[in-house]
Amino acid sequence: MNPESVPGYVALRGDGAPTGRGSSAFTAVKPLDFEIDSTSAIGIVGESGSGKSTLARMLVGLEPVSSGVVTYNAAPLPQFLRSRTGRRDFRAAVQFVAQDTSSSFDPRRTLGDAVETPLAILHGITGDAAAERVAEVLALLQLDPGHLRRYPSEVSGGQRQRFALARALVVRPRILLCDEVVSALDVSVQGTVLNIIKEYCETNAVGLAFVSHGLPATAFVARELVVMRAGEVVERGPTRQVLDDPQHPYTASLLAAYRRDRAVVGPAERPVVAAVGPA
Template structure:
């Protein structure tokens, strides 16, 4: 891979296996992609496609067996030793999970949670931190009432907004969102997606949006990478992928969206045919 410090994120040849008896399970196989400045890439696939494993490797929760991840041309260490290395990796890539409780301390108010991140990653005075907390929460549409509340006192959409504010507090280069709106009502999904689009426009942060929902990816992303059984089977601009999908699995994903005249039996047949042929990426 040619290193390009102008690209927020470059991924080359990622492979991840898990032990399973004599034959390891391959979760991700030879995955490569790059994210342009201010870009938004959707990684799409159903359960078991390898997309969540990919997200976890990007933020260091899983170590790849092979391959390389670079942020602005700098390799992310597979192992981070010492406080400084861990903080540097966290500042490079942040993650927003499907369940905000994974990143929000149930014992702390939302304001205290964001303040804790600022204390950990910076040297602002208490008054400057307080101002920055208010700024970050306002950026995601939360105010003083939500800042003083514990996570359990907020709605699902408010908790996800708080999780996004927490991730933005370190001013990361790349924000990875793993099914970040899948547990929300449709109206709340739209609000959070609009928020992400605004943040991307205002900050220039790169987004990697992991989802099984092509409608969500279409709304927020420029490009989409489709994964099937750990491999990339298609990577196109979103508009092209939706208009002219090249791979049978992409066509299956699009056909699986319920609509007028939808035939689930026909979809099941296509799925069986695809499993039988298991066509690799071109």
């Protein structure tokens, strides 16, 4: 299968609202309607517990949707995930990168194993061809190929998070969902990683859904912003418009909080924006 030719869009339609269970309880009041295709660059912002991670996990089928439905190419996602080939088609087209935790890589397996496995399973690429593709992605993410032989505990958090990105990008997905991918990184690395993500998605026509509580980072990579609070979308629109003219008081308070931080930190340490800068 030629990975370039995988089409795809993911949509989530909640008639009432998708509801999670337990600690990730996700109780939306308003209907959710969400669509990502390979031209999207959506940023989802909101405070902790606003349901934004749950939303991202639902979109890739890692969390059940109890009301509403996630579709992939207009067919319900569970239908895809049930069969082996459907699962592989969907996973090859839509990849998800989770927030860095020390557990995002199997401690007993090398980073190389983690990056090569998706290639082998989703595209049947092994051996030299796989090594070539892995090297390509590592170069893109400015990672040392020597680290492939290392174990996750032997590299830094920033490197591990870039390896997590490599693991997702190596299969050439059409849609990339990122859940707090830069939140754990220090500011200088954040800028580099954000630039890489943005550039990669734009040049390769990869749809991006970027979930983060960091407003500036999200605004930098996203053309469209979705603001969530308590499991409900309070505002959405083109990034510029949301930033310049927030309609919902919650969005305004998020912006104000960010501006206040910036005033305290001062321009020299301005998070992300200083490191990223418009090209």
